Amino acid sequence: MKPIGVVRFLGTNCDQDVYDAVAAVGLTPKWIWHEDQFEVRDVAALVLPGGFSYGDYLRSGALAARAPVMKSVGEAARFGTPILGICNGFQILCEAHLLPGVLLRNNSLRFRDGWVELRKSSEAPAFRDVKASVRLPIAHGDGRYYIDEDQVKRLFDDDRVWWQYEQNPNGSLENIAGVMNEAKNVAGLMPHPERAMFGYSGGTDGRAFFSSLLALA
């Protein structure tokens, strides 16, 4: 079984949670350090967990997008490896131009924690076991998805909008909570599936984001 790479930057803080979630569904997680590069064929998929890489200095995700490991992440993206960016991981993938658009400060100008309802806008092939509507926790200060008008139309036309909020928590354009690249192997979302793995944690809708990868490993 090929492992699922979990990429750690300085300041990543959901790394252990993602590692445990990957293991909980019976997959093999593998740490990947921000300074290292890796052989693309050695991993079944990659996850970039949330957190505050480099303290959100400059812009959230901006410094991490330039870390040495991102060269390999870029190769993996082109190779077709499924890559999931969660929260800060989503911000990093946008900053690295592996996903379209940007994540701006929430329109409340405040950090926002809570649970949100999401509906699937289009299918990401690697994560197809996830239900069409899910309830997941959010916790972010920079979660307002933005892209210019022409491009947002194209995202919808190309079925690259992955998730939309039922009730917009941060002012995201078109309630967008997650998007995909053109090849649909790279996907990012602001909510945290790794925090919704067990009944005691308030819901289990996050589980399928990881168990979907069993088909690949």
Place this chain on the structure above:
Amino acid sequence: MSDSENLEKKLKHYRLSRDEYERLTGLLGRAPQGVEWALFSALWSEHCSYKSSRIHLKSIFNRSERVLAAFGENAGVLDLGQGERIAFKIESHNHPSYIEPYEGAATGVGGILRDIFAMGARPIALANYLAFGEMSAPRMTALVDGVVRGVGGYGNCVGVPTITGQAEFHRSYNKNILVNALALGLFREGEPVLSARATGVGNLVVYVGAKTGKDGVHGASMASESFDSAGESKKPTIQKGDPFYEKLLIESCLEVMRERLVEAVQDMGAAGLTSSSFEMAARGGVGFKLELDRVPLRDRSMTAEEILLSESQERMLLIVRPENIEKVKSVFTHWSLDAEEIGTVTIGPDVELFWHGECICRIDPRLLTDEAPRYERPFDQWSPKHRVDSKSLVAMSASGMEQPAGQLLKILASPLGGSRAWIYRQYDQRVGAKTVFDCEENTGVVRLPDSGRQLALVLGGRPHVMRFDARVGGADSVAYPALELAAKGFLPLGVSDCLNFGNPENRDIMSEFVAALDGMNEVACELATPVISGNVSFYNETLGANITSTVATGLVGLGDPIDNTSIDACETLPPRSSFQNARDELFLLECDQITFTGMNAEFVGGATLGHGDINSRDTARFIQLVRHLALAGAVRSTRVVGKFGLPYALARMCTPSLGAKISWEPKIKGRWFDETLYQVIFAVEPDQAYEWRQLFEKIGANLPVKLVRLGEVTGDALVFEPRDRNQIWSVPTVKLRQAYETPWEI
């Protein structure tokens, strides 16, 4: 300038009294020289020395077979069995937060986290106790906003969830807010508990973390003074935090600790390098030789004195064996942090400070720590306050309460009774993926990853009870949160306390301090729940006005395991605080010791009066009874009745679709919002209510308690049906919800 004028000036600058000066010249056998002034100023400050409180703190109940470390270390440690241990502590950061709310609150969180991982524990939960003034007071909206942003900004970034909190509002905090932060850390099986006791002659003293700057110089002695009108000019004494560095420091420190590469650790907190080095040496009975010019600096122009007193954040002092230093350095390099050898452990007894090869100070560290002054500040024997006989309480006007429905909605829509969601929505409550109950519940709960057991954290300390009677308030600061734990089925295990008081040189304040401590201690002792960590914050006084004496506590409790082999397992979760099912039967369990007019009296501008007193033994037995009754499977929701009495507690249990029909009426006609210490509401499944009552008859028979049937959970209104049919009142649940969520936010 004459010598004596010169001396006066020096004493003022270093915030030492004339008596203290005489004491230290006596100890040294000469006048202090050079940096010695700065050392005594810092370590003999109230903040570091506890000189006004120490003789009273000695009596604190802090022993049980679970206690592995208590006062004297960075934080207290409790053994939970099954290889799991926890460290926790609550600490104040009031003065800095009033001057610079964002940085003050943020560095308060940072400092308490360092106390926890300095012990070797990984921080897994945060909580914060905040007390603000009236929202109309000058700067108050900016203070509330800044503090909440600061707490969130730091905790969210380091990745430790905030799982509970408390926010109070009262005019006594208008010019002196309280920011108390609590952190809790976990040791898993085999992970070492570290000490702050320096050992091993020849070992290296290693500085790790962020570089040193001029921020926070003289911070400890600043925090030991009352505010004058020149509060603004104290800004340069405030530190600036960097949670990103803290995150790296947590990971790197825990790594070297778990690799057993470190002998002892202390956080550089108040009074920075001075307190950490002198306290570590004094505890270990060793000396240090320190080369101050090897301290990594942000600002090359810093003097030796500034380096000693800087309170730059995110720094730790480690004691490392010479053979391990290379391994230690490589771990810190991996995490992009500095690790610098700045000295060695010597046989002592002196700590010697060198500056570019020259010895600038040689002093026995015990003179600064053990020999610090101890004051027996004058206080009065406590006598119960604000008491009247029950007849007078009956005779008091019930003005403002003729319309209980309207009054309840007013309470719910005010900052005093309204939702705190605006605050806690700004805190990450689920990072770490262990959170079971977040800030939506009164009690935060996490699941311990190895044993699966639930660990609960709850804050206590109710200022309005302190204003009624400080001794009762002290007792309540343990009893009320212990009751909250018990109502969720948790066994209270330990207490951390943060004692926020005004000027201890004021006899009334000192009397309240002694009385509150006494009340707290008595309940802790009866419950066999040791007080294992905390701090004292005196001089919460601005221009002669003192804050409400405020005992903020954090209690932890242990509960049943949750099995995670079944994904959806929820059956062992504690009862919720809101109604779960229509037709559930509602009961009130009561151990009636004190009835007082409570927070509603303050809200309507009346007098706080009451009768009765707390019996610690009865209270402790009541708490145990509540726990047994809450653990019965038939119990679906529980809530401790607190501020604004029973109608408010029931209103808080209502959901948009579930209300209740209640046949209860207040003891004194019309006085719906008086408070009784203590009452707990239980919602029990209807088909098991009979057996549950039988259980109560069996285990509660010999206690001075009473169980009353209140009514049942129903549809979409909260209805009170007293015997007098003219007194019936009700409020639709939708309106309760609307009022409760009325934004008082800024």
